[in-house]
Amino acid sequence: MYRNIELLNDIVDNTPLPIAVYSGSELKIELANSAMIKTWGKGDQVIGKNYLEVLPEIKNEDFFKEATSVLRTGIPFHGKNKRVDLIIDGTMTTYYFNYSFIPLKDAEGSIYGVMNTGTDVTDLHLAQQQIKSSEERLRMAIDTSGMGTYEIDLATKKIKTSGKFNSIWSVDRDVSNEELIAKLHPDDVSIREKAHEQALLSGKISYETRIVNEDKSIKWAKINGEIIKDENGVPTTIIGIIQDINEQRQFEEELKTQVADSTEELRRSNDDLLHFANVVSHDLREPVRKIKIFNALLRNEKETDFNENCKKYLNKIDQSTQRMQNIIEGILSYSTLSKNTQPIEPIDLNEVIENIKIDLELVIREKGAIFVSCDLPEIEGAPILISQLFYNLMQNALKFSKADLPPRVIITCSSTTINGVDAVAITIKDNGIGMDPVFAERIFTAFERLHSKDEYEGNGLGLALCRKITKRHNGTITATGEKDNGAEFIVTLPLKQDVILNNAIN
8 A cells, every 4th residue: 555655656746747736725735746846946845835825926816716616616627828927036937837726535525635737838829829920920911912812622622712812803702713713814714724734743833814804804913822732742732822913914015015116216216317317418428529529620720820828728628528528428338237237347546536636627726726646556346436436525625625725635545455355445635624523424414514505515415425436336435524624534445346336326
């Protein structure tokens, strides 16, 4: 008998389940195993003490009343997921328990005590709260995003939905999968079928479809899903989301229309521009040819004795008309070539600069300008465009000169690379009115003017065209300067180009 009691005590004391026995109206602690003593956290000396003497912090909780009620009535009490704040090692700590108060009766059926058992479910409770919080955040995120979720049981064909699912499908009740498929645009049913066939291999469903409303209006939706399989690899469930992309689709269609219209307008504009260049070139050739002929006739007039100045002027006229003819021929050739291709040629930059100085001779002489140029290399490119590039820069240096100071333009160069390709960096520096550095990038914008037309003539296109020409030649152009202290333009151009220049000036 004694051995049986000892065995029972050992079992109770070593079980991981907290167990205690109370007696009397003050719930005197008659027994408490190691697990219960550890749970209370009040030390080992608890036997013989009253319940509230050991746990005064739960005086206002229901535990004491529940235990004494069981002692009085003999009816067991079971609590679930009950919060308990216990002072352990001087610190108030929150726990959650599943617990029971069970009456203990003697052989005559009289109640002599209450057995208290408990299970610490704190970790489980916190995990459940975290899951609940995560689910709530997910639901709020789905509602806010305007998406809807769905879950299809493939065995029963029942659908569970949430979020905007019903509003996207324009339904106000639970519907079957077949009813939803019936709402798809007839041309999109095959798209859905193909997506589901592919999903059997990949496990992922993704397609866009049109939903036909009862009023025959169309709504675009994007559907993504995943097939869930059981341990035998048999599909059991489909879960996924549906998103209203109607506005996105409308925007895309509108954008396509605008791009198509703009492309057509640009094509017409380019065609008109090329036609205009062709016509102008043809119309200019004849008067220039006549100027050249009459100048030759005048120079060969035997009855007129020209002095040295007159002969020099006649030579200038002949040189200028020849330059004009070359420019016209270049424009004519350029206008008749494909808009997407432009053959390249070797270009002697020294010759380009000298020809521009001849074109600007009158202005140079009028202002007393001085041009100093280094020995420039030969590059590849479109001659007419490269000439236009440097003409604009040199003309700018003359145009924006100071009223009381002769223009001085210095052209230098240095070797460099662009994207690993050998290149030349050409600097055109003047001593003119300069510019505020904050405008160093803005001046390359079309029609951008830093000065009024009354101060300086021009249309605001020169530097914008310079940037387009350098870009077309896979180069760059930048500007620096100071107000009232001159400007500096740096043009960087590759020495070699591809077989053709691949971008049109537009």
